[in-house]
Amino acid sequence: MRISVIGCGYLGAVHAASMAELGHDVIGIDVDPGKIQALKAAKAPFFEPGLEGILESAMRSGRLSFSTDIADAKGSQVHFVAVGTPQKRGENAADLTYVDAAIEGILPHLSEGDLVVGKSTVPVGTAARLAERIDEAGTGASLAWNPEFLREGYAVKDTIAPDRLVYGVAAGEKGLKAKELLDQVYATAIANETPVVVTDYATAELVKVSANAFLATKISFINAMAEIAEVAGADVTSLADAIGYDARIGRRFLNAGIGFGGGCLPKDIRAFSARAEELGRGESVRFLLEIDAINMRRRERAIDMVIEALGGQVYKKKVAVLGLAFKPDSDDVRDSPALDVAVRLNGLGAHVIATDPEAIPNSIRLHPQLGFATDTLDALHGADVVVLVTEWKEYRELDPVEIGELVRDKVIIDGRNVLDPVKWRAAGWTYKGMGRP
Template sequence: MAPKITVIGTGYLGATHAAAMAELGFDVLGLDVVPEKVESLSHGKVPMYEPGLEELLRKHVAGIEGSSGRLRFTTSFEEAGEFGDVHFICVNTPQKHGEYACDMSYVESAFTSLAPQLRRPALVVGKSTVPVGSAARLAELLVELAPAGSDVELAWNPEFLREGFAVEDTLHPDRIVVGVAGERAEKVLREVYATPIGEGTPFVVADYPTAELVKTAANSFLATKISFINAMAEVCEAADGDVAKLAEAIGHDDRIGKKFLRAGVGFGGGCLPKDIRAFMARAGELGVDQALTFLREVDSINMRRRSHMVELARESVGGSFLGQRVAVLGATFKPDSDDVRDSPALNVAGQIHLQGGQVTVYDPKGMDNARRLYPTLAYAPTALDACRGAHVVLHLTEWREFRELDPAELGDVVAAQRILDGRNALDAGTWRAAGWTYRAMGRPRA
């Protein structure tokens, strides 16, 4: 008989995981402490934009016509404990205010609320990104608080979701990593993930610390690669080189690869920045902070790119933003998402606004979230409206919609045909041929 699954925490990670588990054929109960979120999900509506997620949710949520009925939602830990055989913990682990360290309060709360309800053998599976060493401590906490005692086991199964591809990454992951302390936990997880394993997805079995380190190590490597090419962009600007050609050339080396070698305003979002900072903080606690000092420079390079874009924009309008209209195309930290957390685009827009620029922002999906975070900026309903009367246009999120803009049509509404490509994603030749002054980080001026 297939195990019944609960998913504790139904934000971006949890909602996706719950819907995917139902798609794989399991009966699933999602839990969240926010009643409004549970109510929304119970009607097949997701609180964020993620391609394909709402359709998948509606395919399985009980009560929706034509659904499988395999997925329900609740606010009750008692109901979750009674229902589930496998409990996935998918709550948030944000950065602590004023510190680099990870805030474990949501994870701690999930464990202390769930454990007293576990009265029979069960497997609790952590998916949240936590500091190394957390799993061993939480495993002891489960045994201490659960009525079933040592019959409740813990596994750690880090998530590797890319926003914009979360459904695909959950149903068809490039690898599954599990940190376990015994064979029973491994056997259960092999059953849960039988479909992707059968499709050929590698299943990596490790101990707790290694499984915890995989996510932060992977994110640190990607952040380092992004900051490396952005550092090369700084050198290219000083030496009059072309970072795009440089990236193309080194990307042909199989040891390096082409991915994550596009220079620009850097990375943001809810994972990479906070994960590398939490990794540094934990390394310090373990007494090996020198091993990760390079991540401080990775973080510094990343933040420096935002300030550099502001400098380029100021220079393009004559040295001062006062009286200048600035169009910002993009608000989310990446395309195919409505996530504006630590968004380079909004950070740049905010800096320019504080320096006196009249900033108007447009984004295909992130407008509502951007307004909540930056209410003093102006927002437009279309890219064309955002650019109307602008003295400079900043392309800061690489949405397909922006790559397909007509430079001639845009040129008719701006006050000056100047565009700064903060993502190195536009066709420089096309824009210049239409009469625009085009500039991108690490690229020759003409």
């Protein structure tokens, strides 16, 4: 099939390259010339494992191209809209400026039978409004909503071999035709028995935001238990292990720490709350406000632990911050708890030296006032306290004996509870975990 992908940010670039890898002829469209030039050279404008490999493969095959001119999307059968929906400045609601612009931009280039497919995370009710706009234009095209469920660090795998596919389609003949086209797009995944859920627009929109809300709730639940464990003298990691054996609960995402971040979970649960208020059902998801509050408190707790470890005196103390990205295997620092902790400690007068395998350039653009080290050992040298805030493999595997010779004081705050306290204490370190005695 011939496919266009409008928006070549994180979601769009991965989707375009993955669709080409699956054998489709794909053109990616974006208004950013720098981004398009990088993609044309098979260079990912962000770090995502495996992406550059399939970019190179798809470009060599001739199945993948990029352009800044949306008119080049003409002739495609399916047009994916994969632009961002950031949080509005000063509000919780989602900003749909880019989604609306993408739809208006593609309208003049649609043909009879074309399918526009939304992948962006949007407030419920958006798809119905956009479908009406496409109908009004009289192009003969129709709309479907096909939410993405990508995990940063696993995005290529999640696109090529998804764990489920959701189609939000119109009723009647339009919906049947939309399903047929989407089945062709995802023929490989369907042949591999990927479950397909065909539903209406509103349900498809809610699937994405409710999945994120549930995940955020699970993470904040265990962090709330960590708050109780700290005052009760309990160990939240053992607690999570114990309740995780219950098949109804499960162990995944029950890791207490400094909380979640990134470009999806925080803004999506806020936008969900805002949309519920608009629909007159704000009370139904009011608990999400507390989920958000718990999440933000964990950052404060990490900072308090550093202050306590330094005897209350932070000024001019060297703090080595291990991690800047919101999660490992990513260079994404959007709403990153790790970067936030580094910035706040710097604001308290600490001499912060932060490091990360991939996220330093993005962090410098946002907070050039911080100190940075590209080498982990350089960051650790002479540190009064070490704070692990992104659980990169190389940090999890640090040798406490070896690095103990580099630091001024053997004090570590494990903001992700990924280190072995017994091992570190045996090496002479003062180890402090989140919700651990």
